[in-house]
Amino acid sequence: MTEWRYWLAEQRGTLLAIGIFVAMFLIYATNHPAGFSANMVQTASNKATLLAFVAMAQAIVVITAGIDLSVGMILTLTNCLASWIVVGTATETALGVVGVLGTGILCGMINGAIVIFGRLQPIVTTIATGAMYYGVALMLRPNPGGAVNETLADALTGRLFGVLPTSLVALAATAVLIWVPYSCSVIGRAAFATGSSEVAAYMSGAPIRAAKFMAYTLAGLLSAIGGLFLTFFSYTGEAAYASGNAYTLFSIAAVVLGGVSLMGGRGSAIGAIFGALAFRTIGDLLFVFDFDPLWQPLFQGIVLMLAVSIGAFGLLRVRNRLEWFG
């Protein structure tokens, strides 16, 4: 019984995110002009999975009390790269996919190495490396264009058995194959410990460096998967600065909505996924209720602001004012 309550307390953020998403999606689906259909779910999930991959990436880094402001630029870079190399025969395409994912891992490793061995602040480091990744993306695609293996793209953006969106299945598979083993492993535990208290983790002999390095590397990999899917949806590569930045920003919003503590040490990538789905659904609510699309950025901004202000309610429970200063 008590164990069950501990589990509930630990997963509260994730469960809350699922709740918000379900509520928002119900409002969205019941008011959608086309009604609730497999088609509508497919479109909605295709849009939301991109953000969900990036949000997972962000969550894994945020859990170690770091932050990765280059996730959106890694997404842009891998999108541009994929529009060059994920083409041709089955073998070529497979090699291309491996190349794209490898590039993402490499970007993540660069971030990790600079943060750990260079001892620079994650925020400054990833802003600067983000500029570099954007530079490479711009080199690859000075103008939007390129192509992608359309058979693969259609397979991964279509529907499985006519009902289930494949992108959602891919998202779930990624979560099961990457997040679950990671969070159960020694390194994953060390990542949570590092996020809670780096000093305590060090004193307990947890592999802090390996945990942080792994977190940044996985973030690069997950962003690359996001970039790959972006290419599958758009069939082109584009080095768009604004959209890269927007992904970074929204990934933080999704992580916050998903109940991951920005102080580190608490939360899960699953929560971040539902945070991302909820954030996208909230953004699309405007279209359902027939508002001018011009108001969408403002609406998303206000949702983001309210989401980050939720944490302030914790202040009401503070007994000693010194706890304000963490």
Added chain:
Amino acid sequence: MSDATATRPASRGAGMLRRIDPAVAASFGCIVLLLLVGSLYSRSFLSPDYLLQQLKVASFLGVIATGMMLVILLGQIDLSVPWVVTSGAMMACAAAAHGTTGAILAIPCGILCGAAIGLLNGIGVAYLRIPSMIITLATNAVAQGLMVAYTGGFAPQDSASKAMRYLATGNAVPGLPNAVLAWAIIGGAAIWLLSRTTFGRAIYAIGNRERAAYLSGIDTRRITMLAFALSGALSAFGGVLLAGYASKAAQSMGDAYLLPSIAAVVLGGTHILGGRGSYLGTIAGVILITLLQSILSVMQISEAGRQLIYGAVIILMLLIYGRQKA
């Protein structure tokens, strides 16, 4: 932080030498190095005209970096710079469109809009205890949403008022551009504020340890809020100057100022976690960044290459002298 050395006249010279921050010295060294490299490339690089032009371009960044420095000294960060700059510029231009009264009120109107957004950041950080990185991203999104809704997604048609153009491009003192003069006044005020007032002392104290500052009787929340409001006002003023320089406001004019303003402050030896740093260093950082950008564009390197080199150079310089103590 007490200036014991300054009270002893005999050792004033030696004290001055000892007080020079190695990071500040290093960034001034880098400036000289960049000038040498530039002069090898083109003879006109050391001409007074060119240098004055660079100083004028640097003054826009300088004004914005001043606000960023106040916030970084607190141990916080202001990521709302891009759209605060743009809002300041757009609101000033919008006011300028309303006849004579509007033209007079254009500059204060722009600055006040920035201060209002900054105040919102400050309330979020100081009173609601939301991490500054998050709340400023959220207000950035809200400011973007407001501006997109206001302009309808198109480039605004209003142009800058005469006073704004004079402030950014005129010469009140022959040979000295007004923009440089404005930066000099703001810089002088910042130096006075940081080293000669209780407000400045409180900022350093909070950056070192907010808990200790609170226990010494400083109203840390009010100081934090004011610093953020100042940062917003200065960013918006930078936007007003930029709008005067280009004679109108544009959608993404602020995007190019976030990374440079943080980089300038950090390269100038201000500790990213707060509590340490001098305005002299920020001046060096601003000039350094401007020269670097200028050299890269003089060498006719493409936008892609510029982003790449720019990110790499910032990381490299930080690795050389901006590392955290282990």
